[in-house]
Amino acid sequence: MDGRVGDDTLRALDEALLQLGGDVQVFKETPVAASEIVPGLGAPIRSFTRPAASSKTRDGEGASTTTGLNGSVYQPQPNIEVVSAVETLNAKRDGRSLGAPRSVHQLRVVDSVAKVTNVEQSDYSWGTRELPGAALYLDFAGFDKEAAVVKGEASYFGKFDPTDEGTGTPIFGTVQTNSSVFGISLSEDFLIQFGLAQRKGKTLSRTPRSHTALIEVYFPKLKRMVRAPIVDVGPKGSVKRPADLTVAVAAFLQDEPEEKAKGYKLKNIPVQLRVV
Numbered sequence: 001m002d003g004r005v006g007d008d009t010l011r012a013l014d015e016a017l018l019q020l021g022g023d024v025q026v027f028k029e030t031p032v033a034a035s036e037i038v039p040g041l042g043a044p045i046r047s048f049t050r051p052a053a054s055s056k057t058r059d060g061e062g063a064s065t066t067t068g069l070n071g072s073v074y075q076p077q078p079n080i081e082v083v084s085a086v087e088t089l090n091a092k093r094d095g096r097s098l099g100a101p102r103s104v105h106q107l108r109v110v111d112s113v114a115k116v117t118n119v120e121q122s123d124y125s126w127g128t129r130e131l132p133g134a135a136l137y138l139d140f141a142g143f144d145k146e147a148a149v150v151k152g153e154a155s156y157f158g159k160f161d162p163t164d165e166g167t168g169t170p171i172f173g174t175v176q177t178n179s180s181v182f183g184i185s186l187s188e189d190f191l192i193q194f195g196l197a198q199r200k201g202k203t204l205s206r207t208p209r210s211h212t213a214l215i216e217v218y219f220p221k222l223k224r225m226v227r228a229p230i231v232d233v234g235p236k237g238s239v240k241r242p243a244d245l246t247v248a249v250a251a252f253l254q255d256e257p258e259e260k261a262k263g264y265k266l267k268n269i270p271v272q273l274r275v276v
Contacts, residue, residue, distance in 0.1 A: 062165025
């Protein structure tokens with residue numbers, strides 16, 4: 001064992017945590033009960049929360065709510081912290097409910113030696129898509145010089161936007177963006193340019209490449225990088241603004257709490273991005 005988190009370790013941790021179901025224990029300032037100890041993880045060392053949010057379109061045809069993430073942090077190894085948290089999602093689109101409110105599980109494995117956090121978030125989609133995970137990097141050295149790197153300003157969307165329905169376009173699985181999900185939105189022009197979408201008449205659809213593609217977004221000022229899936233179609237025809245980030249991504253890149261996105265108080269930032 002090298003102390004780092006690989007695919008096998010991440011899968012084993014996820015399986016252990018999923019045995020808890022939706023009843024995630026929260027750390028208390030009292031002796032730890034045996035029921036709070038998770039095999040392979042031990043007892044929680046502190047609680048973990050992210051704020052709730054709600055939104056509604058002006059016509060009322062689209063809306064969403066989330067309770068925010070609530071759960072616990074574990075430390076199975078000196079350099080490893082595991083965050084297991086749940087949030088309940090509710091949404092409607094085009095005047096129709098997307099289904100009964102449901103709790104979704106998010107798992108974060110933080111490796112302080114490798115300076116990377118791996119995020120499992122497969123069930124944030126209302127459709128059949130299993131949303132790919134994300135990776136968050138500290139002290140990233142930057143991309144190699146190559147033509148595929150795009151530079152521009154990144155904005156953010158989703159959580160705390162009171163006039164956004166909070167669900168991404170159905171062609172990418174109707175992801176609940178009004179949440180703590182990690183995802184990237186690219187403009188229609190860039191999606192087509194990178195071979196991730198195609199247009200036939202008025203219809204935009206995914207290409208096979210988009211099912212496995214991930215987007216890497218690097219913020220040189222803080223040397224932070226996020227690798228995350230596509231969750232929506234962004235602003236049209238904007239070369240200077242190639243990416244729109246979910247709040248979780250924008251907050252991580254700027255080393256700010258999610259709450260700062262309320263009232264658009266997070267900055268739009270100059271980034272570099274590439275498709276992998």
